[in-house]
Amino acid sequence: MSKKPKIRFKGFTDDWEQRKLGDLVYFLQNNTISRAELSLDDGEIFDIHYGDILIKFNECLDASMHTLPAIKNVKYLYKFTESFLKAGDVVMADTAEDETVGKCIELCNIENRNIVAGLHTIPMRPYSKFARGYLGFYMNTNIYHDQLLPLMQGSKVTSISRATILETYIKFPADIKEQKYIADYFLRIDHLITLHQRKYEKLLKIKKSMLENMFPKNGEMKPKIRFKGFTDDWEQCKLADIVGATYGGGTPATTNEAFWNGNIPWIQSSNTIEGQLFDMDVKKHISRDGLTHSATQMIPGNSIAVVTHVGVGKLVFMPYSYTTSQDFISLSYLKCDPQFLCYALYRKLQEDLHIVQGSAIKGITKEDLMIKQLVIPKIGEQEQIANTLESLDHLITLHQRKLEKLKKLKKSMLENMFA
Incomplete structure (x- = not known):
């Protein structure tokens, strides 16, 4: 079993350490509040729901960048005071309909919010400090997740337990500086992915609007938006x-x-x-x-x-x-x-x-x-519309390809930058 990753930052040569998860973290209390008891309106306590971990959040959660659901009933404020999450805590989804069970998020910025771990989650807090984001990225690699596969139970719904994951292993460089370099690298990739994803989604909305407005509505013979010089009915x-x-x-x-x-x-x-x-x-x-x-x-x-x-x-x-x-x-x-x-x-x-x-x-x-x-319309207007939409499609394809390239890069580096 390798004690060093394939790809490493310059200046780091020491073997990595290996510890059982149970020696590195202790568990916190989660709640069993259903999605129906949550609201996207502002509130006093915010909930990390397992469904959001599985399909919405990246490995490192910045609460300032996401709309977290709030718990409607304020009586829970006092019940969960001892279990409010802190930056550096890790929350794992313990249930899923497939082998994505075990997906984690690390809270990298809680923005002074009262945040709790919700339904079907396992919240945990490290005994000692790790670099921001390191555990979040490491525990979502195949290197770690493959340890969970034999621990999963169930057919239609798959789950894992707190007791079984205590025996899984975490590998990490003892030098927190190397941990930071690794985590910061993936945070930068995630930032680029987010930027291109937003541009891509914005262009898709623009295209949808143009398809709606550059063609006549049902029963009409003229579109809402037209190029200068075209006035005839279609x-x-x-x-x-x-x-x-x-x-x-x-x-x-x-x-x-x-x-x-x-x-x-x-x-x-x-x-x-x-x-x-x-x-x-x-x-x-x-x-x-x-x-x-x-x-x-x-x-x-x-x-x-x-x-x-x-x-x-x-x-x-x-x-x-x-x-x-x-x-x-x-x-x-x-x-x-x-x-x-x-x-x-x-x-x-x-x-x-x-x-x-x-x-x-x-x-x-x-x-x-x-x-x-x-x-x-007449051929001249057809060509204008086609050229405009094709140019937009070209931009959409460029951003889509950049997104795919960044995601492939991230996947590859996740497998090669951890021991």
Whole structure:
């Protein structure tokens, strides 16, 4: 068992120490207050609920950056006085529906609030000081969490107990300065992730607003927001009026290796991502024999692939020739700007899905798709709208990729910067 991490800050060479959790921390009292007894309104006591640990909070919780639920009944103020949490305390979720049980948060800043550990949590306080954030990050690594896996009990709901986690091991550098370097590194990564996440979410809201306001509302012929110089009414038409040809798809026999790993792109509905209209990650290719001996068809570039079975409402623009599974109908030889039609049709399909929300939508037929009613402007305005939305999509994709890169970096470093 290694006593040193793979990646280390310069100047640190000593072996790390290993101690049982029970030798390093003591447990605090948690409460059993349900979510129904909590409120997002301001209050005197704030609650760390296990559900928020599992899906909302990062490893290091700064109370000034999050809206914590308050306990409605003030009588609890006196009951939990001895269990108010402090900076440096760790709170673990002891219950989950999967193996995420054991996820922790360390309170790095309580902002002078009265905070208690809530339902299905194990709060703990170190006997001696660790660098801010070190335990929060370490106890969320696979290195530590893998120790919890054999301790978990239950089938539908998984849980761990206080008694069993006392025997798990914590590894740490004795030099608190090294602990601080490690924790500060991950805090900086989390800060960057938060910044890009906010920019990404802001751009998504802007795009949603533009899709709502740069296209006419139902029954209207002019949008709310327009580029300068355009005043004419938009024209109503059926999708069939602006599509020159349609293509279906199929799947070559997966048991015949000769049909696969060729140079012809082949897509299926699982390749498409909701809202990403111009970014297709083609994972499979078929051969010429696969094309000849199946129902799939070669579709010309500058077409729109529309999902018509599982994943109705998703579509993607394909600038090059491709083939598809039977999950798609592809629209080709378009009589309008292809990018504009992508946005207009996506918006229309999303509107229709919203109208029947709650119903089981198993698919859409070619006939139903082609009679969809759209309103479109003249080509110059189509191009302006498409260019603006494409530029926005480009920014969204950039921030999304930065986010994914930072998250991968964090995951890798969590596995390599701890012994």
